[in-house]
Amino acid sequence: MNVVKWTMGCALIAMSAGPALGQSAVQTAFNYDLTGYECGEPACGCEEPSCGCEDAGCCDSGCCGDSCCGDSCCSSCCCDSGCCLGDCLGDCCLGDPWALMDCIDPCGCCSITMGGWTQMGYHSDNTRLSFQPNDLLAFNDQPDRLNLHQQWLYIEKVAEAGACSADWGFRFDIMYGTDAQKTQSFGNDSPVWDASAGFDHGSYGWAMPQAYVEVASGDWNVIAGHFFTLVGYEVVTAPDNFFYSHAYTMFNSEPFTHTGVLATYSGLDSVELYGGWTAGWDTGFDQAFGGSTFLGGFSTSLTDDVALTYILTAGNFGLRTAGADGYSHSVVVDATLSDSLNYVFQSDLVSYNDTASGGAGGAQVGINQYLFYTMNDCWAAGARFEWWKSDGIVAADDSTSVYGLTYGLNYRPHANVVLRPEVRHNWLPAETAFGAEFDQTVFGVDCILTY
Known part of the structure; x- marks a missing residue:
């Protein structure tokens, strides 16, 4: 899990979606803020203009968002300051996002908060390696139709403790x-928590991915219950992701939740x-x-400018290893x-060693x-190149490498809305245990409304 906050301008996600549960021990990926990127008064009600050339004295307070102010003097110093590309994409003064708690607790007095998001998307093809569309075993597995991927709600109280104090919380x-x-x-070994068949309705269903209590004291924070992985x-x-689709590594080689x-x-x-059992x-309880x-x-x-995260799991993984011991780790290096x-x-x-396979x-x-390249508060571009290989786990005699290259954009027309179009190309170099040679291009786009 990425530890370094990737500053992309607008406080779209972190301020409205809140920390992602179990991730609170590490970070919420892609926290956006407005540090160092303000706007002029006419566009956003700010007191100071911000074309990046205020010291030159050639900007008036009405310049923000006007294609580098529409002034030759200001345009020149804007471009010199490196902000011309973002400004020339148009007025991008998003302001503060609306939050559900604005209606529930407009004064901000309550320590308990609520929020959520709605994600809908379309993708042209299934990306699961088994070539079995609609098997419900991978993300983006319902192709060629509009899907409601996540209708999400959360309630939480964050445990906030000073050097000589303690606090409690929950999520x-x-x-x-x-x-x-x-x-x-x-x-799960049995239909406990949200593993019951009654939680599914065809390709749709319900899930309760986090339910934990939290205690904080001084430099220590402890959560107990059901929470997202650190891996x-x-x-x-x-x-909390830049891309609409997920890497093969994420949904083939990582846990999602723990109890x-x-x-x-x-x-x-x-x-x-970090350490725990x-x-x-x-598993869910x-x-x-x-x-x-x-x-x-x-x-x-x-x-x-460079952060390193190393997370491991070791021991009996449960159903994944059918009772056998295993080891996994994830190494993430984030460089600004x-x-x-x-x-x-x-x-x-x-x-x-998979005992279920002899x-x-x-x-x-x-x-x-x-x-990732940030153009301004509204626009960002990203690329992902992935290689994933399985030896002897998917099938006893397989040795499979799969590759993927994804290009995508994030566009924020509003502080509470992000659109994520992408093009993903997946391929296998030769015939494997998965089947024949695989070469595929997938188009996808989704929209997330946070509140």
């Missing part, structure tokens, strides 16, 4: 949509430590095959290359690379 999430079967406790960079919650206890210690300089992978794993790791700032450019490297490894050993490994 509960519920969602409905085509992403439900991927978000439920599918690692990986991409996450289940749609507003257990997780502690975070932040008393060291530039380092956070879980009942295996993807259940323990399949005696699942018992350690979940932990650390995040640290290597420099002012400039004010507008961000690079992310992620590598995952999963290894275990004790055959196997491993999965993946490498994902991301590059």
